[in-house]
Amino acid sequence: MDYFQAIILAVVQGIAEFLPISSSAHLILVPELLSWEDQGLAFDLAVHVGTLLAVVVFLKKEIQQIVPAWFFGWKGFNWDTYGKLGWLIILATIPLGLAGLLLRDIVENDLRSALLIAGSTLFFGLLLGWADHNGDKNTKSLESISWKQTLMVGVAQAFALIPGTSRSGVTMTALLALGFSRIASARFSFLMAVPAIALPGLLKGVELATTNEPVAWGFLIIGALVSAIMAFTCMHWFMRFVERVGMIPFVIYRIILSIVIVVLLV
Numbered sequence: 322m323d324y325f326q327a328i329i330l331a332v333v334q335g336i337a338e339f340l341p342i343s344s345s346a347h348l349i350l351v352p353e354l355l356s357w358e359d360q361g362l363a364f365d366l367a368v369h370v371g372t373l374l375a376v377v378v379f380l381k382k383e384i385q386q387i388v389p390a391w392f393f394g395w396k397g398f399n400w401d402t403y404g405k406l407g408w409l410i411i412l413a414t415i416p417l418g419l420a421g422l423l424l425r426d427i428v429e430n431d432l433r434s435a436l437l438i439a440g441s442t443l444f445f446g447l448l449l450g451w452a453d454h455n456g457d458k459n460t461k462s463l464e465s466i467s468w469k470q471t472l473m474v475g476v477a478q479a480f481a482l483i484p485g486t487s488r489s490g491v492t493m494t495a496l497l498a499l500g501f502s503r504i505a506s507a508r509f510s511f512l513m514a515v516p517a518i519a520l521p522g523l524l525k526g527v528e529l530a531t532t533n534e535p536v537a538w539g540f541l542i543i544g545a546l547v548s549a550i551m552a553f554t555c556m557h558w559f560m561r562f563v564e565r566v567g568m569i570p571f572v573i574y575r576i577i578l579s580i581v582i583v584v585l586l587v
Contacts, residue, residue, distance in 0.1 A: 322360055322540060330360055331544040334368040335551025338518075339376070339511065340559060341449055341490025341571045342578070346438045349484055353435070353586060363534075366525040367541035371548030373518045376511055379556045383512065402464060406512075412468060413475035414516040420479040421521060428482045435586035439579040441485030446575030449490050452497040453568035461501040463509055470499050478513060488517060490571070503563050511556065 333351055337344035348368075352359060377384060383403075391407030394400030400408065421428075477495035481488035489510045496506035 322358065322364070322537075324540070324543060326357055326360070327364065327540045327543050328547055330364070331368050331371065331547035332551050334544075335372060335375070335548035336555050338372040338548075338552055339489050339514070339556050341446075341487045341493055341568065342574060343438075343442060343485050343487035343490065344372075345481075346442060346485040346487075349433055349438065350435075350582065350586070361534075363529050363537070363541055364544050366522060366529055367544040368548040369518055369522045369525070371545035371550075372552040373515070373522060374545070375549045375552035375556065376514050376518070379553055380508075380511055380515070383508075384515070387512075406463065409466065409468065409471045410512055410516065413471050413478065413513050414520070416472070416475040416479040417481070417517055418520060420482055424482060432483055435582050437483070438485035439582040439587065441483050442575050442582065443579035445480070445486045445491055445494070446572050446579070449494045449497075449568050449575075450572035452494040453503075453572075456497055456503050456567050459497060459500050459502045459506075461499070461505060463501070463505050466501070466509070473499070474509070474513075478517065481517075488514070493568070497568075503567065504560065507560055507563055 330348065330351060333347045334344050337347045348360075348365070351357075386403040387407045387410070390401050390403035394404035394407075474492055474495045477491045478488060480486050480491050489507075492510040492513055493503075493506040496509060497503065501509070
């Protein structure tokens with residue numbers, strides 16, 4: 322891998338991580354389409370660290386309210402609205418964590434085929450379009466979300482282990498289907514991204530620390546910085562765009578992408 326490839330892949334990760342188009346699918350497809358060698362574990366970790374930094378900065382105000390409220394709530398076992406939101410984020414992460422631990426080998430070895438990516442891209446894209454058809458009428462805010470609804474969204478998030486599904490896409494699909502507004506759906510999806518990215522990133526970091534392979538720090542630093550900048554910019558743009566336009570452009574993109582994958586790679 323050279324610096325040009327590193328920048329391109331970092332841009333792809335930064336853009337696709339928080340759009341409902343599947344970053345994992347794009348990180349598999351771009352090297353495949355361009356006949357590049359696999360970028361490796363270390364680089365994947367670096368670009369995910371970049372997107373994690375971006376979402377933490379983007380949601381800085383919410384995180385600064387949620388984290389202290391959750392910890393202080395242990396005093397007297399009484400949590401305010403932000404403390405309860407912290408619990409809900411934890412609850413929503415459990416299905417993904419369990420599925421990741423149980424199905425890790427299957428996901429890494431058996432779920433990377435072009436046909437599967439094309440199918441999941443199309444299916445979950447159409448599902449997003451169906452959920453968004455009443456998006457203009459959805460008015461529920463995050464303050465009204467229940468633990469049962471949160472668990473449903475968490476189960477939906479577990480499907481993101483399948484490349485082509487899109488973690489942000491499938492969580493927003495579930496939230497929209499439950500009647501939450503587009504902005505509330507995007508916000509909660511972004512909040513869920515913090516543990517969803519951090520936990521597998523930590524596992525990859527441990528794996529990287531125990532490997533004997535040499536580490537190309539220049540590529541990793543460039544990848545992390547570029548993906549962070551792109552992800553932060555993309556989240557700002559996405560929040561404004563989705564409020565005005567909705568999800569249909571992303572649904573159309575996914576349909577076209579699935580056709581391109583079948584034509585070129587299957």
